[in-house]
Amino acid sequence: RIFKRQMQCRMDIDRLNAPFLSIYDSLIPTEEEKAKQKQLFTLLERLVTKEWPEARLYIYGSCGNSFGVSKSDIDLCLAIDEANINKSEFLLRLADILQSDNLQNVQALTRARVPIVKLMDPVTGISCDICINNVLAVINTKLLRDYAKIDARLRQLAFIVKHWAKSRGVNETYHGTLSSYAYVLMCIHFLQHRRPAILPCLQGMQTTYSVTVENVECSFFDQVDKLRDFGSHNKEPIARLVWGFFNYWAYSHDYANFVISVRTGSLISKREKDWTRRVGNDRHLICIEDPFEISHDLGRVVDKYSIKVLREEFERAADIMQYDANPCVKLFEPYVP
Ligand code: CTP
Ligand code: MG
Structure with missing residues (x-):
């Protein structure tokens, strides 16, 4: 009877595959949008290299890592030898140049925690x-993009998790919840842990790509075309993975003792990292190790209030997946305080 119930449960969950995939499809940026992003990038690259021929412009974040939903802003990184520049003056000069090329709302935010120039392109409407x-962000962008090429289910799962997190208001680091980057790492970790595994651990394999940035050696296996079949022994479709993801974070993860680590493809102990107590503002209530800056806990933004919010949201999502008649609607219902 138990077996029969389990089978019943699986079939129930599997009826959600089609609706989840259509949500995923609706979030993917169109080819037209991708082309507009590229057009804006090319324009900016031209303006930058005209002024500073030795500078290089890179895309990072969701437009570069393939986890960007439609209408995302573009995150760019300008790489230049810092010895010769004053960052604030440089950003002001950059803002001037962009302004005079008809770009709109150009602002240099020189006092922000991460100083930036913001702008909007009136032709494409993209910010x-x-x-x-x-540069580390450019490298972790490549790592995420390479993971996404291995198995299509990573991108499906991450889009759904990001969409859920935005709808539920738990994708706001300034309110103590997690960044999109952290959620994607949580998805990668989860798929590395399925049995059979759906994703490998690229940093644990032979090095085919290696760069040293800010004294951090970043190396991993990046010939991911050779790994296209890696997850094929695991046939779990998207709905079961969404169910498993929320269950893991709601009811299985040992928050008190473990750190998730995409770098090692495993859980590591908080004690080993000395993340068992509060140090300064880092509370380590949910621990997500950055794959390259391994002293960075991406959960460091979470405080004693927001951890409760987060865990209640994971439980809500897991319970909806289990019991609700219409999870694909209920899961993404906007949070109303
Ligand atoms: N990043 C990082 N360390 C963090 C947060 C972010 O290195 N603690 C870098 C990552 O390269 C990440 C990028 O900054 O890809 C952008 O972060 P975020 O806004 O969280 O992710 P996006 O993928 O751009 O998500 P969204 O679609 O929500 O804009
Ligand atoms: Mg972004």
């Missing part, structure tokens, strides 16, 4: 932030 020398 964009340019920061200086955040």
Whole structure:
């Protein structure tokens, strides 16, 4: 009887595959939008290299890592030898140049925690932030993009999780909840842990790509075309993974003792990282190790109030997946305080 009930449960969950996939499809940016992003990037690259021939412009964040939903802003990083520049003056000069090329709402935010130039392109309607020398972000963007090429289910799961997090108001680091980057790492970790595994651990494999940035050695296996079949032994479709993801964070994860680590493809102990107590503002209530800056806990923004909010949202989502008649609607209902 138990077996029969389990089968029943699986079939129930599987009826949600089609609606989840159509939500995923509706979030993907169109080819037209991608082309507009590219057009804006090319324009900015031309303006920047005309003024500073040795500078390079890179895309990072969701437009570069393939986890960007439609209408995302573009995150750009301008790489330049910092020895010769004063960052604030540089950003002001950059803002001047962009302004005089008909770009709109150009603003240099020189006092922000991460100083940037913001702008909007009136031709494409796309907004964009340019920061200086955040090269580690460019590398972690490549890592995420490479993971996404291995198995289509990562992108499906991450889009749905990000959409859920935005709808429920738990994708706001300034309110103590998690960044999109953290949610994507949580999805990668989860798929590395399915049995059979759906994703490998690229940093644990032979090095085919290696760069050293800010004294951090970033190396991993990036010939991901060779890994296209990696997850094929696991046939779980998207609805079961969404169910499993929320269940993991609602009822299985040991928050008190473990750190999720995409770098090692495993859980590591909080004690080993000395993340068992509050240090300064870092409380380590949910621990997500950055794959390259391994002293960075991406959960450091979470405080004793927001951890409760987060865990209640994971439980709500898990319970909806289990019991609700119409999870694909209920899951994404906007949070109303
Ligand atoms: N990033 C990082 N360390 C963090 C947060 C972000 O290195 N603690 C970098 C990552 O390269 C990430 C990028 O900044 O891809 C943008 O972060 P975020 O806004 O969280 O993610 P996006 O993928 O741009 O998501 P969204 O679609 O919500 O804009
Ligand atoms: Mg972004």
